[in-house]
Amino acid sequence: xxxxxxxxxxxxxxxxxxxxxxxxxxxxxxxxxxxxxxxxxxxxxxxxxxxxxxxxxxxxxxxxxxxxxxxxxxxxxxxxxxxxxxxxxxxxxxxxxxxxxxxxxxxxxxxxxxxxxxxxxxxxxxxxxxxxxxxxxxxxxxxxxxxxxxxxxxxxxxxxxxxxxxxxxxxxxxxxxxxxxxxxxxxxxxxxxxxxxxxxxxxxxxxxxxxxxxxxxxxxxxxxxxxxxxxxxxxxxxxxxxxxxxxxxxxxxxxxxxxxxxxxxxxxxxxxxxxxxxxxxxxxxxxxxxxxxxxxxxxxxxxx
Numbered sequence: 001x002x003x004x005x006x007x008x009x010x011x012x013x014x015x016x017x018x019x020x021x022x023x024x025x026x027x028x029x030x031x032x033x034x035x036x037x038x039x040x041x042x043x044x045x046x047x048x049x050x051x052x053x054x055x056x057x058x059x060x061x062x063x064x065x066x067x068x069x070x071x072x073x074x075x076x077x078x079x080x081x082x083x084x085x086x087x088x089x090x091x092x093x094x095x096x097x098x099x100x101x102x103x104x105x106x107x108x109x110x111x112x113x114x115x116x117x118x119x120x121x122x123x124x125x126x127x128x129x130x131x132x133x134x135x136x137x138x139x140x141x142x143x144x145x146x147x148x149x150x151x152x153x154x155x156x157x158x159x160x161x162x163x164x165x166x167x168x169x170x171x172x173x174x175x176x177x178x179x180x181x182x183x184x185x186x187x188x189x190x191x192x193x194x195x196x197x198x199x200x201x202x203x204x205x206x207x208x209x210x211x212x213x214x215x216x217x218x219x220x221x222x223x224x225x226x227x228x229x230x231x232x233x234x235x236x237x238x239x240x241x242x243x244x245x246x247x248x249x250x251x252x253x254x255x256x257x258x259x260x261x262x263x264x265x266x267x268x269x270x271x272x273x274x275x276x277x278x279x280x281x282x283x284x285x286x287x288x289x290x291x292x293x294x295x296x297x298x299x300x301x302x303x304x
Contacts, residue, residue, distance in 0.1 A: 003031030004236040009091040011035040011083060013074050013131060014101030016052025019150070019195050019224045023098055024056055026228040027235065028065030035087045036060075037070040037101070048073075066091075074101050075122040080130035088138065096146040096235040097135050099128040099172075106161045120164035125171045132179060132190075140186045146235050147190040149176045151246060153295035156194060156257060160294060173246055177259070180244035189243040191234050194257070195227040196250035196303070221303045222251045230254060251303035264288035 010027045014020040016038030024034045036056045040049035053069035060067040070086050072079035087094045103123045105116035128149050139145025154162045155170030172192060179190040196219065227249045233239055234247070248255035266284040268276065291297075 003029075004232060004238060005096075006031035008032045008095040008235070009035070009087055009093050010096040010098065010235060011037060011087055011094065011131065011135070012098040012100055013037045013083075013127065015056055015098075016040060019197055019227045020098070020100040021052075021056045022225045022228040023100065023231045024067070025060055025063075025065075026225075026232050027098075028060040028067055029063065030232050030236075032096075032235075033066040033091045034060060034068075035070055035083065035090070036067050037072060037074070037083055039071060039073050039101070041103075074099075074127035074131050077130055077133075080127070081134045083131060084134040084138065093142070094135055094138050095144065096148070097131055098231060098235070099131055099147065099149040101127050102150065102165075104162075105164055107164075108161050109163045112163060117164045121168045121171075124165060124168035125175070128172050128175055132175070136179075136183065136188075139183065139188045143187045145183075145186075145188040147176065147179060147188070148231060148234050149190070149192050151176075151192040151194045153194050153196075153248070153299070156246070157293060157295045157298050173259075176246075177244050184243065189240070191242060191244065192246040193227070193231060193234070194246065194248040194255075195224075196248065196299070197222045197224045197227055226251050250299065253304050 005027055008031065010032040012020050012024040012027065012034060015024040015036040020038070024036050028034050036053045038053040040052050048071065050069055050071040053071060057067040057069045068086065068090050070083055072083040072086070074080050074083065084094060101123060103119060105120045107113070107116050132147050132149075135145065135147075149172045151172045152165065152169040153159070154166040155168070155173070158166060176190045176192045179188075183190065230247060230249050234242060246257040246259060248257060264285055264287070266281055268280070272281060
């Protein structure tokens, strides 16, 4: 049986640990040459070392695969372009990008600093744009390519203390959808994946409330390796008909998420006034309101 990614060159950002590392290793087992990118910083995006990326490369090479380590920062235009250039210099082409790099700066909103916002958006959202934009001309020239961007239910549903992270991760969904629309004519696909997994980022959630303690215990059952199979499939030619979608993996469960569409409407031939909206408009729409929920409220059952 042929390998799913035989002959492909794949960049995985944030691949020094956790979900990214597992995706990189499985991609290599499925025949890809992998660029393992990781700044090597801490969970807040501070510091840097090539060691985590090199350890994943060593693991791939020990299994007979091909990989190189890269420490470029995806948060900068220059770093992202250097990353793509490194892939092409070493392997001659690029076929897929997994935008997995991320940081957390969890803070309740009224205490959130501008730095907490900027760092989260720079890595989690702008980083996805930077790397995708650097790869896009190469994908266009070869009339093929795949983007897979990591989103999160912190944005899709919501979570406490994650205004910056949730906004960035919801922005990733819009980024991916519009990339899919712009690049479809060139045979390029773009999808999102929301991983449920216990990683060092998730481990930074403080166990200071009953809610957080219950959340952490549930997430500990979900290991990063469970995310990699769907990611690898979405990178492959076997998923050529899958574009502009938002998926989720929660241990042994796979999800495809809905995307915002009108669910109820009301109109008047006379046009609306504030008074008529209050009297008729909002009461007519209220039955379709979405409840204010957190991710664990929606995914309330134990991981299967």
